[in-house]
Each structure stands twice: as C-alpha cells, then as structure tokens.
Amino acid sequence: MSHEADALGLPRGILAHHFSSLERQNEAMRLGMWLFLATEILLFAGLFTGYAVYRFQFPLAFQEASRHLNITLGTLNTVVLITSSFSVALSIFYARTDRPRAAALCLVVTLLFALAFLGVKAVEYAEHFHEHALPGKYYAYEAVKVPGAAMFYTLYFLMTGLHGVHVVAGMSVLSWLLWRTLQGRYSSRYYTGLEMGGLYWHLVDLVWIFLYPLLYLI
Amino acid sequence: MRLSETTDSLAGAPPLETLNYLTDGTTVMSWVNTRDHKRVGVMFLAAVLVAFFLGGLFALTLRMKLLQPGPFLMDALSYNRLFTLHGVVMIFLFLIPAIPGAFGNFMVPLMIGARDVAFPRLNLASFYLYLLGAAIAIWGMVHGGADTGWTFYTPYSSTTPTQVLPILLGVFVLGFSSILTGLNFIVTVHTLRAPGLNWMRMPLFVWGIYGTSIIQVLATPVLGITVLIVAVERFAGFGMFDPARGGDPVLYQHMFWFYSHPAVYIMVLPAMGVISETVCTFSRKNPFGYRAIALSSLGIAFVGFFTWGHHLFVAGQSTFDAGAFGLLSMLVGIFTAIKVFNWVGTMYRGAIKFTTPFAYICGFLYFIVFGGMTGIALATTSLDIHWHDTYFVVAHFHFIMVGASVMAFLAALHYWFPKMFGKTYSEGWGLVAAALIILGFNATFVPQFLLGNYGMPRRYYQYPDHFQALNVASTAGSTLLGFGFLIILIYLVIALRWGARCTQNPWGSKGFEWLSASPPPTHNFDEIPTITQMPHDYRTHEPPGVIRVS
Numbered sequence: 027m028s029h030e031a032d033a034l035g036l037p038r039g040i041l042a043h044h045f046s047s048l049e050r051q052n053e054a055m056r057l058g059m060w061l062f063l064a065t066e067i068l069l070f071a072g073l074f075t076g077y078a079v080y081r082f083q084f085p086l087a088f089q090e091a092s093r094h095l096n097i098t099l100g101t102l103n104t105v106v107l108i109t110s111s112f113s114v115a116l117s118i119f120y121a122r123t124d125r126p127r128a129a130a131l132c133l134v135v136t137l138l139f140a141l142a143f144l145g146v147k148a149v150e151y152a153e154h155f156h157e158h159a160l161p162g163k164y165y166a167y168e169a170v171k172v173p174g175a176a177m178f179y180t181l182y183f184l185m186t187g188l189h190g191v192h193v194v195a196g197m198s199v200l201s202w203l204l205w206r207t208l209q210g211r212y213s214s215r216y217y218t219g220l221e222m223g224g225l226y227w228h229l230v231d232l233v234w235i236f237l238y239p240l241l242y243l244i
Numbered sequence: 245m246r247l248s249e250t251t252d253s254l255a256g257a258p259p260l261e262t263l264n265y266l267t268d269g270t271t272v273m274s275w276v277n278t279r280d281h282k283r284v285g286v287m288f289l290a291a292v293l294v295a296f297f298l299g300g301l302f303a304l305t306l307r308m309k310l311l312q313p314g315p316f317l318m319d320a321l322s323y324n325r326l327f328t329l330h331g332v333v334m335i336f337l338f339l340i341p342a343i344p345g346a347f348g349n350f351m352v353p354l355m356i357g358a359r360d361v362a363f364p365r366l367n368l369a370s371f372y373l374y375l376l377g378a379a380i381a382i383w384g385m386v387h388g389g390a391d392t393g394w395t396f397y398t399p400y401s402s403t404t405p406t407q408v409l410p411i412l413l414g415v416f417v418l419g420f421s422s423i424l425t426g427l428n429f430i431v432t433v434h435t436l437r438a439p440g441l442n443w444m445r446m447p448l449f450v451w452g453i454y455g456t457s458i459i460q461v462l463a464t465p466v467l468g469i470t471v472l473i474v475a476v477e478r479f480a481g482f483g484m485f486d487p488a489r490g491g492d493p494v495l496y497q498h499m500f501w502f503y504s505h506p507a508v509y510i511m512v513l514p515a516m517g518v519i520s521e522t523v524c525t526f527s528r529k530n531p532f533g534y535r536a537i538a539l540s541s542l543g544i545a546f547v548g549f550f551t552w553g554h555h556l557f558v559a560g561q562s563t564f565d566a567g568a569f570g571l572l573s574m575l576v577g578i579f580t581a582i583k584v585f586n587w588v589g590t591m592y593r594g595a596i597k598f599t600t601p602f603a604y605i606c607g608f609l610y611f612i613v614f615g616g617m618t619g620i621a622l623a624t625t626s627l628d629i630h631w632h633d634t635y636f637v638v639a640h641f642h643f644i645m646v647g648a649s650v651m652a653f654l655a656a657l658h659y660w661f662p663k664m665f666g667k668t669y670s671e672g673w674g675l676v677a678a679a680l681i682i683l684g685f686n687a688t689f690v691p692q693f694l695l696g697n698y699g700m701p702r703r704y705y706q707y708p709d710h711f712q713a714l715n716v717a718s719t720a721g722s723t724l725l726g727f728g729f730l731i732i733l734i735y736l737v738i739a740l741r742w743g744a745r746c747t748q749n750p751w752g753s754k755g756f757e758w759l760s761a762s763p764p765p766t767h768n769f770d771e772i773p774t775i776t777q778m779p780h781d782y783r784t785h786e787p788p789g790v791i792r793v794s
Contacts, residue, residue: 044359044436046772054362054435061427065465072469072499076484079495162483177490180482184473 040216052218059222063229066192070233073185077240080181084174091170091178092241094159096150100242103146104234110139111231114200114224121212121220129212129220133204136227140197147190154179182241189233196230199223264666264763279364280766284371285350286664291374292346295337297733302330304726307688307719313707320705324391325406327703331394332385332411336418337378339649340507343514344425344460345374347656348453350664352429354757354764355447357438357773362431366424373421381414393703395504398485398496402477409478412471419464419471422510426460429453440775447756447779448537452517455541459506459513459548467503470496494559501552509548509576511645512612513541515652516583519608522659523587524780525753526602527594531780533586540579547575557628566625573623580616584609599751600674604655607682611647615640618693633703636696639689647685654681654732661736662750666763667743673735680728687721754780754791 036048045051081088117132153159158166161183165176203223206212212220265282269275275283306326309317318326349367353360361367384390388407392400401408433454437446446454474496476482483489485496524531531537553561553569561569587609596602618640622628631637662668691714696702700711707715749758756779760768777784777791 042360042364043767044364050435054431057434058363058366058427058431061430061461065423065427065461068462068465069469072466072473075499076473076495079492080490083492084490161480162477162486162489163481174490176483180484180489184476184482184484188469 036216037211040211048216055218055222059225063225066229066233070185070188073181073188074236074240077181077185080174080177084172084177087170087172087174088178089244090172091159091175091182092244094167094169095182095242096153097242099146099150100238103143104238106139106143106146107231107234110136110143111228113139114227117207118217118220118224121207121217122214124214126207126210126212130204130207133200133207137197137200137204140193140200144190144193147186185237185241189230189237192230192233196227199226262761262765264761265766266665266763268766277368279360279368281349281353281361281364281367282664282764282766284364284367285346285348287371288341288345288349288374289347289664291371291378292338292342295333295378296342299330299333299338300726300729302326302333304722306330307722309705310707310715311712311719313709313712314705321391323705324393324703325385325389328390328393328411329385332381332390332415334645335394335507335511336381336415337374339511339645340418340422341374341425342511342653343518343649343656344429344453344456344510345371347449347518347660348425348429348456348514351660351757352432352450352453353436354760354768355450355755355779356433356436356441357756357759357769357775358432358436359768359772361428362435363428367428370421370424370428373417373424377414377417377419377421379414380417381411384408384410384414395500396471396474397500398474398477398491398493399487401474402486409475412475412478416468416471416475419468422460423464426457426464429457430461433457438772438775441756444535444538445775445778446538448520448531448534448541449514449517449755451538451541452513452515452520455545456510456513456517458542458545459510463503463506463510463549466499467507470499470503494556494561497556497559498552501555502549505552505555506545506548508641508644509544511649513544515608515649516541518652518656518659519587519605520583521755521780522601522655523590523605524782525659525751525755526597526599526605527591528597528752528782529590529594529780530778530782531586532589532592533582534778536582537586540582543579543582544576547572547579551576551623554623554628557625558632563625570623570625570628574620577616577620577623580612584613584616599658600669600671600678601655601659603675603678603682604651604658607678607685608648608651608655610682611643611651611685615643615647618643631696633701634696635692635700635702638702639692639696642689642692647689651682654678657732657736659751660757661739662746663757663762663764665740665743666746667739668746668750669739669743670735673731677728677731677735680724680731684721684724684726684728688718688725689721691715691718691721754782754784756791759791 041048041051045054113132113135117129117136120126120129120132157169158164159170159179160166161180162176165179167175167179200223203220206219265280275287278284305317306323309323309326349361384407387410390396390401390406390408390411391404392406392408396408396412433446433450473482473484477484477486483491485491485493487493520531520537551569551573553565554573557566557570587605618636622631622637622640658669658674695711695714695718698711700707746762748762750762756775759773
C-alpha cells in the first residue's frame with residue numbers, strides 16, 4: 027500500500043498500510059488527538075470540581091490564601107506559557123512552508139520557555155515550602171489561619187502539580203518532535219505529527235489559563 | 245454450506261491453505277511485537293480469561309466461607325481482602341476489557357472492512373498497559389491486599405493499613421489502557437469504514453462498541469484523577485476527602501461513581517452488541533428495529549452519565565437530587581427495554597437454531613430483564629433505603645454484570661470461536677455447560693435477593709443463624725456455576741488442540757465479519773469489500789452464509 031506514499035515522495039513509514047490515503051490518515055490522527063485532549067480535560071475536570079466545591083465551602087479562606095500567592099511570578103509564568111504556545115504554532119507554520127531549520131529553532135525556543143516556566147514554578151514552590159504553606163496535614167502557614175486555607179493549598183498543589191507533570195510530558199513530546207524535524211520528516215507534504223504535538227502543547231497552555239485566574243486572581 | 249460457494253461470491257477471500265493470522269509468524273517475538281488487531285484481541289482474550297479464572301476462584305472461596313456465620317475457613321480481615329480482590333479483578337481486569345479488548349479488537353476491523361484499527365501501535369500499547377496495571381494491582385494483592393472493597397470509599401481507604409496504594413495505581417494504569425482502547429475504536433469507526441458502509445449499515449456490535457468507547461474516553465479520566473487523589477492522600481496526607489481536614493468524603497463518592505456507574509455500561513453495551521449480532525444469526529432473520537437498537541446504544545451511553553447519584557441515596561444527598569437521579573436512572577430502563585423488545589422481535593417467527601450461543605442469548609434476555617427490573621426498583625428512593633448496601637444490591641448488579649455481561653461474553657466466545665481459531669467445539673457439552681451455568685447462576689443469586697430483602701448487609705463476615713439456609717443455597721449454586729465454567733474450559737482447550745477444522749462460515753451467518761476467511765489472514769482482505777447491503781440480511785436469494793458484496 028506504499029505506492030501512494032512513494033508517489034507523494036514521503037519518507038518511509040509515514041503512511042500506514044491500513045489507510046487508503048494520507049488525507050484519511052491525517053483525519054484519523056486529528057480525531058484521535060482531539061479525543062485524547064478531551065480525556066485530558068476530563069482528568070483536570072475532577073480537580074476543577076474539587077476546587078468549585080471547596081471554594082463554595084470555604085470562600086473566605088480561598089480569597090485570603092489566594093492573595094498570598096506570588097502574583098508577579100504567576101503572571102510572568104502566564105506570559106511565558108502563552109508565548110511558548112505562539113512559538114510552537116510558529117514552528118508548525120515554518121514546517122508547512124518547508125523551512126525545517128526555522129521550525130526546529132522555534133521548537134527549541136518553546137522548550138526553553140517550558141524550562142523557564144518550570145524554573146519559576148520551582149521558585150514559587152520553594153517559597154511555599156519555606157513558609158510552610160503546604161497541603162493538608164503539613165499546613166503551618168502563619169499568614170493565613172482561616173479554616174479551609176489548608177484545602178486551598180491542597181488544591182493548589184494538586185492542580186499545579188498535575189499541570190507541571192503535563193509540562194514535562196509536553197517537553198518530552200516536543201523534544202521528540204524536534205529530533206524528527208531535524209531528520210527532515212516534516213514538510214509541506216506532511217506535518218501532522220508536529221501539528222499533534224502543537225495541539226498538546228496548546229492544551230497545557232490552556233489548562234494554565236484556567237488555573238491562573240482561579241488560583242492567583244480571584 | 246460448501247466452501248466453494250462462499251469463496252466465489254466473496255471479495256477475494258483466500259483459500260484456507262494460505263497463511264492465516266495465527267500461522268503467519270509463530271515465534272514469541274511475532275506475538276509480543278505484533279501490530280495485528282487480531283493478535284492483540286487474542287492476547288486480550290487470554291489475559292481476561294486468566295483474570296476471570298482468578299476472580300472466580302476468589303468468589304468461590306468467599307461463598308465457601310459464607311456457608312457458616314462467624315469464623316470459618318478464614319479470618320475477617322482475609323475475608324475483607326478477598327471480596328476486595330474479587331471486585332477489583334472482576335471489574336477492572338475482566339469485565340471492562342473483556343468484550344471490547346478481546347472481541348472488539350478482533351471483530352470491529354473485520355466487520356467494517358478495515359485492515360486494522362486506526363492506531364495499531366497504540367492498540368498493542370493498550371494491551372501492555374493492561375498487563376502493567378494488572379501486575380501492579382496483583383503485586384499489591386500479594387503484598388497485603390486491600391480491605392476497602394473495589395469502591396475504595398474514603399476516608400477508610402486513605403487510612404486503612406492494608407496495601408491500597410498499589411491497587412489504586414494499578415487501577416489508574418488500567419484506566420489508561422481502557423481509554424486507549426476506546427479512543428482507537430472511535431477513530432477506527434469514523435475513518436476506516438469500507439466503501440458503502442454508511443452508519444446505518446454498520447453492524448450492531450460495532451454500534452455497541454462505539455457507544456462503549458465514548459463512555460471509556462469520557463468517564464475513565466475522572467476515575468483516574470479520583471484514584472490519584474486518594475493515592476496522594478494516602479502517602480502525603482493531602483486531606484482532600486478527609487473530613488478531619490475539612491474534606492468531603494461524599495465528594496469522593498460523587499467523583500468515583502461519575503466513572504463507575506457509566507462503567508456498568510462499559511460492561512453491558514458491548515454485551516448488548518454481541519446479542520444483537522448473534523440473535524440475528526441464530527434466528528436467521530434481519531434485525532428487527534435496527535435503527536432503534538443502534539441508537540439506543542448511544543442513548544444508554546448518554547443517559548448513563550447522569551445517573552451516578554443513585555449510589556448516594558443514603559449518603560446525605562438532597563431529596564430533590566435523589567429524585568432526579570432516580571428518574572434519570574429509570575430512563576436507562578427504557579433504552580434497555582427498546583433493545584430487549586427488538587431482540588425478541590427478531591426471534592419472533594425466525595428459523596431458530598438452538599445452539600450454545602443461542603442458549604446464552606436466552607440466559608442473557610432473562611437476566612437482563614430480571615436484573616433491569618430490580619434496578620428500576622432500586623432507583624426508587626424509598627425502596628432503595630430498605631435495600632441499600634444489602635445483598636439485594638449485590639444480587640441485582642450480579643444479574644447485570646454476570647447474568648448479562650458474562651452470558652454475552654460466553655455467547656461471543658462460542659459464536660466467534662470458529663472465526664478466531666478455525667476450530668469447532670463440542671456442541672453437546674456446550675449446551676450442558678450453558679444449562680449448568682444458567683441454573684447455577686439462578687441458584688446463586690436468587691437466594692441473595694431474598695437475603696437482601698430480609699436485611700442481610702453486603703460485605704459482612706458475620707450473619708445471624710437464620711440466614712444460613714439461604715447462604716448455603718447460594719454457595720451450592722455457585723459450585724454449579726463453577727462446574728459449568730470448568731466444563732467450558734475443558735472442551736474449549738480440547739477444541740483448540742484437537743477440534744475439527746470448521747468451514748469459513750459455520751453458522752451460515754450474514755454478519756460482515758464472516759466476509760473474511762476463518763481464521764482471517766493477517767491483512768484481513770485481499771481487496772477491501774464494497775458494502776452494498778445491511779448486515780444480517782437474510783432476505784436475499786444467496787445460499788446461507790453467502791454474503792453479497794460488490
């Protein structure tokens with residue numbers, strides 16, 4: 027079944043034997059990715075539900091505790107992530123206009139932004155540890171003593187922790203895509219793989235865009 | 245039916261002497277590293293059968309203990325561990341992956357005229373995740389087990405000294421396996437249907453699997469995050485569900501049942517799909533109400549998401565919520581009834597062939613009606629308060645999960661055994677085993693309905709003496725049930741090794757999976773068929789078993 031792949035001049039192994047055309051395969055990959063993103067959103071949905079329930083239960087503690095987060099670092103991280111979403115989109119643009127080196131460069135930039143995000147997050151975490159603003163039974167933060175503040179930090183650590191795991195997962199995906207881009211796999215004829223990685227990275231960004239106001243602003 | 249008739253009219257089904265998927269590469273590596281959906285299906289089948297055997301052994305041991313009230317055969321902690329293991333193994337390692345993993349993987353591409361599922365590597369990964377999850381969970385079971393029941397209710401699950409953590413992590417990994425299977429099927433059905441196979445010609449089994457996959461993809465992540473939170477709670481004391489720290493254990497119940505109630509439909513929808521296929525074959529009739537059966541699968545998948553609150557009727561839920569969840573739960577009964585009437589309508593005036601799979605169809609119909617009706621009763625708040633957490637509930641869900649799902653699993657196993665392995669089994673022993681299983685099942689669970697109604701709570705080690713007679717009856721029934729399964733195991737192993745070579749379509753079925761050879765070659769079809777008719781169209785003039793495609 028590789029005759030179509032040959033005709034298109036695609037590298038080997040891109041068109042799987044059981045798909046009748048590359049178009050069909052791209053369609054399948056996109057649908058699969060969107061479904062996967064739906065499962066990711068539902069994974070976070072459990073935590074968002076928990077947040078809603080406990081915010082309703084402890085409104086004062088949540089307001090108070092949220093004011094004690096470092097809003098400067100939170101905002102900085104939001105800017106970093108949104109910019110990284112732009113750079114990953116740019117890398118897809120370069121790949122589909124046959125500029126693989128520029129595409130690879132954009133991926134490197136995205137990875138650096140991701141590292142910066144993790145770095146800033148680590149600084150924030152260190153601050154929390156220092157102040158004993160920790161979840162559940164470890165909570166001993168002097169500044170906020172309203173009942174329910176510990177629950178805020180429980181949710182804060184669960185949500186940002188799970189998001190952090192996704193940043194790391196996204197970084198491994200992007201590194202792998204970087205390697206494949208350098209191999210010359212993506213071009214105007216085929217760039218779906220890169221597009222999928224980009225979609226995943228946008229999701230990581232999007233989750234943060236919800237976490238930021240919930241944890242830092244309101 | 246003679247083979248020559250079939251091959252002439254089929255879209256290039258190869259003669260039987262050519263390599264099939266079983267003989268095309270026989271090294272261990274060719275299995276371990278396969279991308280073939282059929283081999284993944286067979287590996288899933290083997291794995292879930294092992295799980296079923298284990299879970300069954302646990303169940304039989306539990307029943308043996310319950311022969312006597314109080315200390316007998318094992319201490320209370322072992323008893324608690326054992327019913328937890330029984331639940332975890334049967335639900336996460338058997339019922340959820342059983343039909344989609346084994347038969348869905350094998351049949352869906354064949355039925356829709358595809359050469360494989362959309363993502364073959366992901367499919368294999370899903371099997372390995374299953375093995376990994378199973379290994380982690382079993383490791384936990386060996387090293388102490390858990391005594392929480394398969395529901396892991398907090399705060400007990402976050403404080404008990406038993407090994408809950410590995411079992412939770414195992415469940416988390418198994419969830420990933422389930423998500424990947426479901427995702428793969430949805431994409432496969434959307435993108436790999438053969439030319440001419442529009443949605444309203446799709447085999448009903450594929451509809452069932454499609455509905456199941458939607459639930460797997462949308463509900464499983466919520467279970468994932470829930471067990472993850474409990475795991476974090478256990479090793480780090482985060483306290484999200486711990487009332488001592490302002491947490492709400494009822495929130496856990498909501499999140500857990502948001503997955504675990506739809507999970508019942510993950511177990512039942514594929515079973516319904518199997519029945520929809522087999523009932524046509526053995527009644528030699530077109531499906532009665534094809535559209536209604538197909539769409540009610542989606543109906544169940546949809547409504548199934550809004551019923552979870554019926555597990556919380558006595559957990560402090562408001563009366564309004566309880567009433568709403570009760571009503572929504574009853575809607576499931578309507579969709580199920582639509583299917584039941586259509587299956588019976590398919591049988592009506594059909595040329596019924598009473599084979600082993602048909603015996604299981606009959607068992608299935610009886611169990612799903614009985615189990616379904618008691619479910620409607622349980623969805624009624626006032627009645628549920630009487631039956632909540634009693635053996636009545638245990639009997640009810642076993643009627644659905646074992647009665648319906650396992651009957652359909654056995655129907656599928658017997659119906660597709662020739663398709664998968666090209667061998668025939670002993671029909672006589674098949675019927676004997678079916679009779680034993682259906683009888684034994686009734687003898688096991690009907691007494692449990694009575695016990696529950698008299699007030700015996702589930703998961704209790706001790707019970708008053710006057711409950712003993714019914715408990716003994718139930719244990720006796722479970723022994724019959726066990727014998728039935730043992731017979732199946734024996735004759736299927738014999739059939740695998742020494743069974744007679746079957747023809748390409750031994751049942752004379754007009755389901756699309758029989759378009760390919762039995763067992764199919766690795767690439768399924770030499771040429772992708774163009775579908776020009778409905779599945780199971782028995783009104784055509786071709787001889788039995790010949791499926792006309794262009």
